[in-house]
Amino acid sequence: MTSGRMELVCPAGTPATLRAAVQAGADAVYCGFRDETNARNFPGLNFSGEELAEGVRFAHDHGSKVLVAINTFARVNDVVLWKRAADMAAECGANAIIAADIAVLDHVAKNHKQVRLHLSVQAAAATPEAIGFYATSFGVRRVVLPRVLSVQEIAALNRAIDVETEAFVFGGLCVMIEGRCYLSSYATGKSPNLNGVCSPPEMVSYDDEPSSTAARLSGFTIDRYEPGEPVGYPTLCKGKFKAGDKTSYLFEDPVSLNAGGMIAGLKAAGVTALKIEGRQRGKGYVTEVVRAFRKAVDAVEQGGDAIEIDRILAGQSEGSRQTAGAYSKKWR
Amino acid sequence: MVPGNTDAKLPAVFRLLFPVIAGVPLGPLLTLSLRSLAGREPRLFERLGEHRSACYFIDPIDLAFAFTVVPDGERSIVRVVRKSETATSSVQIRGPILTLLSLLDGTLDGDALFFSRIISISGRTEAVLALRNTIEDAELRPADLLGLRGALARLVDTGILGALGIARQLADPNSRRKAPEA
Numbered sequence: 001m002t003s004g005r006m007e008l009v010c011p012a013g014t015p016a017t018l019r020a021a022v023q024a025g026a027d028a029v030y031c032g033f034r035d036e037t038n039a040r041n042f043p044g045l046n047f048s049g050e051e052l053a054e055g056v057r058f059a060h061d062h063g064s065k066v067l068v069a070i071n072t073f074a075r076v077n078d079v080v081l082w083k084r085a086a087d088m089a090a091e092c093g094a095n096a097i098i099a100a101d102i103a104v105l106d107h108v109a110k111n112h113k114q115v116r117l118h119l120s121v122q123a124a125a126a127t128p129e130a131i132g133f134y135a136t137s138f139g140v141r142r143v144v145l146p147r148v149l150s151v152q153e154i155a156a157l158n159r160a161i162d163v164e165t166e167a168f169v170f171g172g173l174c175v176m177i178e179g180r181c182y183l184s185s186y187a188t189g190k191s192p193n194l195n196g197v198c199s200p201p202e203m204v205s206y207d208d209e210p211s212s213t214a215a216r217l218s219g220f221t222i223d224r225y226e227p228g229e230p231v232g233y234p235t236l237c238k239g240k241f242k243a244g245d246k247t248s249y250l251f252e253d254p255v256s257l258n259a260g261g262m263i264a265g266l267k268a269a270g271v272t273a274l275k276i277e278g279r280q281r282g283k284g285y286v287t288e289v290v291r292a293f294r295k296a297v298d299a300v301e302q303g304g305d306a307i308e309i310d311r312i313l314a315g316q317s318e319g320s321r322q323t324a325g326a327y328s329k330k331w332r
Numbered sequence: 333m334v335p336g337n338t339d340a341k342l343p344a345v346f347r348l349l350f351p352v353i354a355g356v357p358l359g360p361l362l363t364l365s366l367r368s369l370a371g372r373e374p375r376l377f378e379r380l381g382e383h384r385s386a387c388y389f390i391d392p393i394d395l396a397f398a399f400t401v402v403p404d405g406e407r408s409i410v411r412v413v414r415k416s417e418t419a420t421s422s423v424q425i426r427g428p429i430l431t432l433l434s435l436l437d438g439t440l441d442g443d444a445l446f447f448s449r450i451i452s453i454s455g456r457t458e459a460v461l462a463l464r465n466t467i468e469d470a471e472l473r474p475a476d477l478l479g480l481r482g483a484l485a486r487l488v489d490t491g492i493l494g495a496l497g498i499a500r501q502l503a504d505p506n507s508r509r510k511a512p513e514a
Contacts, residue, residue: 013465013468014379014465014468014469015469016468016469016470016471017468017469042461042465043381043383043458043459043461043462043465044379044380044381044383044461044462044463044464044465044466044469045461045465048378051375200458201457201458201460201461202456202457202458204457204458205457206453206454206457208454228449229449230447230448230449231446231447231449232447233447281443282441282442282443282444282468283468284440284441285441285443285444
């Protein structure tokens with residue numbers, strides 16, 4: 001069980017969002033460089049080296065940490081970009097590097113001993129043996145847990161390992177083995193793990209048709225929307241497909257994670273840090289979510305009850321379908 | 333999480349002003365303003381990457397004209413065009429003028445407005461995303477576009493943002509209904 005105060009780790013896709021997250025109460029902000037070394041490689045998003053250095057200064061001046069995600073997998077014979085990103089993060093004064101690729105972990109462990117290593121969710125390490133390997137081999141200090149574990153499983157895991165754990169509590173969900181989406185690779189010809197995005201925007205189109213709008217990825221229709229119905233960004237795992245005679249969300253319902261009601265349970269399970277997903281989201285959204293989770297985490301730390309936590313987070317469920325995901329598995 | 337008055341149309345009183353504005357060389361003025369901003373804040377345009385040469389067709393649905401914008405730093409071009417002139421554009425963005433202005437000053441979130449269909453977008457999604465992320469980070473105020481600083485900038489920001497706030501209130505039927513109770 002974690003003895004200290006839980007850390008709230010918040011997303012930042014741009015310098016403005018980093019400042020907004022810090023001011024809204026983030027203990028730590030995670031971000032990435034403007035290239036394929038991180039898993040949110042969208043146009044116009046992310047940081048240059050200069051922007052990261054400024055962001056780190058701003059965060060440190062306000063008592064927050066900066067964690068840099070270099071969490072895609074390096075290409076064969078082309079590790080230079082990933083190593084350079086790690087060097088730049090270290091030069092900028094980042095508190096930690098979040099990585100999954102063994103080459104990147106090895107480079108940081110050997111060359112930047114002052115920078116903490118966090119194991120990205122992309123590594124999908126969910127057993128004491130796997131986590132132990134990363135801890136022993138590279139000195140990994142924290143593991144970001146895949147979103148496939150129940151709270152009970154996290155508690156058991158924490159009893160068996162001696163590194164910190166970080167659990168997602170809010171935002172998008174990725175099905176099963178994090179980020180390793182062969183569906184996306186098949187449809188787009190690009191691997192999310194290598195290029196940092198599962199629905200590349202250059203392959204996304206919204207086509208107005210006589211009675212509906214079709215959202216397509218690389219020519220594949222992912223969903224259709226009636227006139228006036230809210231649309232979504234076409235993601236293969238959350239698409240509506242026809243199998244046999246039935247049209248349904250074949251792989252996963254288009255729901256997002258909200259484990260706000262489980263903060264106390266996650267703390268009791270020994271989780272050190274709570275992570276909010278959404279580096280692609282705007283600063284208004286980030287401010288609102290971080291502010292609410294700040295209050296909720298503080299309330300849990302002060303012994304607040306479940307009703308109080310639900311009241312604090314009530315506004316965060318507006319307008320979208322949400323789930324507590326695997327944290328409360330009912331199929332086992 | 334979309335605020336209540338995001339699809340508000342421009343009130344008639346403000347629309348009446350636009351024939352007067354239409355007589356002003358709006359395109360050249362906005363071009364000058366954008367180029368001047370690029371001179372002061374070159375980093376802002378770097379975020380657009382390759383999409384700075386894209387042509388964005390911006391159609392305020394409650395005005396009689398539209399704009400095309402090529403946000404290419406100090407080579408930026410803004411033109412006032414007819415609503416039918418979409419052929420040369422890479423991206424088309426349509427919505428009420430007050431909503432589009434709110435996107436620019438960061439009052440509203442572009443994602444939420446698009447997904448709830450208050451603004452509509454067609455064309456190259458990657459160029460839209462690059463523009464959206466650039467605007468998100470820019471935190472532009474009216475004075476930034478006009479190249480003003482110091483006390484004058486604060487005065488202009490207060491004036492313009494105040495006027496926009498009043499326009500939004502006038503345009504919001506809910507706010508008008510609530511007014512007598514206030």
